[in-house]
Amino acid sequence: MSFLGAWLVTEYVYNPDGTFAGTIRQRRELAQLPNGRIRVTQHCQPDKALSRHPMVRFAGSPVFELSVDGRFRRYHGPAVVGTGISWGEGAMTGRGLWPDFGHNFRSFAVLPVADCQLTGGKFFNATEMIANIAGVAVPESGASDYPTLNQAYRPLSREWQGTCRTILLDGTVQDERPYRRIFHTVSDEQIIWEEAGELTILNWDNGRFRSKDGIGKLFGPLLEMETVLENGRICEQLELLDTVRGHLIGIRRWLRDEELEKVEVVRLRSN
Missing domain, CATH: 2.40.128.20 (Calycin beta-barrel core domain)
Structure with a gap:
């Protein structure tokens, strides 16, 4: 298009x-x-x-x-x-x-x-x-009205599948692989999901969500996180949930010692 x-x-x-x-x-x-x-x-x-x-x-x-x-x-x-x-x-x-x-x-x-x-x-x-x-x-062609988003990070499906694309700094697509997420808990107090066999656990804490190595914040259906890992690595992550059409998209910027290494683009559909 x-x-x-x-x-x-x-x-x-x-x-x-x-x-x-x-x-x-x-x-x-x-x-x-x-x-x-x-x-x-x-x-x-x-x-x-x-x-x-x-x-x-x-x-x-x-x-x-x-x-x-x-x-x-x-x-x-x-x-x-x-x-x-x-x-x-x-x-x-x-x-x-x-x-x-x-x-x-x-x-x-x-x-x-x-x-x-x-x-x-x-x-x-x-x-x-x-x-x-x-x-x-x-x-605009074919649309009957302006589109809408639900103003909450509340996935209607437990399991989501799609792809994760990795792009290097020069624009080279390193790979694009099948990707799967399973939501275990989504509430005002806690968000837990599983990807690639690893759990992400976010607990509500005074206006934000905290994990063992990072901080996340919700803006309606938009979740933003920053995670600090070993060896100088940081992941800046945002994702936007569209429950109206059943999409979840994400952009993850991976840095090491303040230098951008790669970017991941996630596209998931609800099952």
Whole structure:
């Protein structure tokens, strides 16, 4: 599926403490230009709940151009400047600045299937987060309304299966293997799942979840974790649960001694 054309997007905005703030509906238009670039127009409508939130200034129709430079996407402004990086087909992370909006950002997007994009990211004042966003986008063609996400990390199925793709820093896909997760417990107090014969146990602790070697935090259906392992290794992990369509996507950044080693992209479907 081409990214060109019109997409309907619903973005769920969360405060830094994890509380829900409101939603933004967005009609996103991508058009090919004669100079080879792509013009992106985002018609954004924050709801009334965001009237006193910094994201209310996201209202309007910002426009920017992007160009394709190998696996990189260069954002040329005026609304957005920065870079996106693809991690194999259908997965991307980005980083940059909205000059007029007045915030820097980090973003992610994964297509679990061709006609659905699970997306999100954070807006900052330098390092101070002002909003964390979980979103879903579908092609306008064939859609009867804006898509939705359930605002809770509550998988409706115990067993999930799919793939895990490993990508090296130069963009080489090292492997893509079958992957399976079994949820044993999901509650307000504890989350336990099993992957590759190993248990991940997260226990609620004063506004966050803690494991034996890391910390996780929920923003509605979005789970973010950082795990510190032996020999200087750290895993930065995010995953977004879409119970409406039965998808779970994840992006894991593996670092050793502060240097990025590889990225894993997980796509799972509920059984």
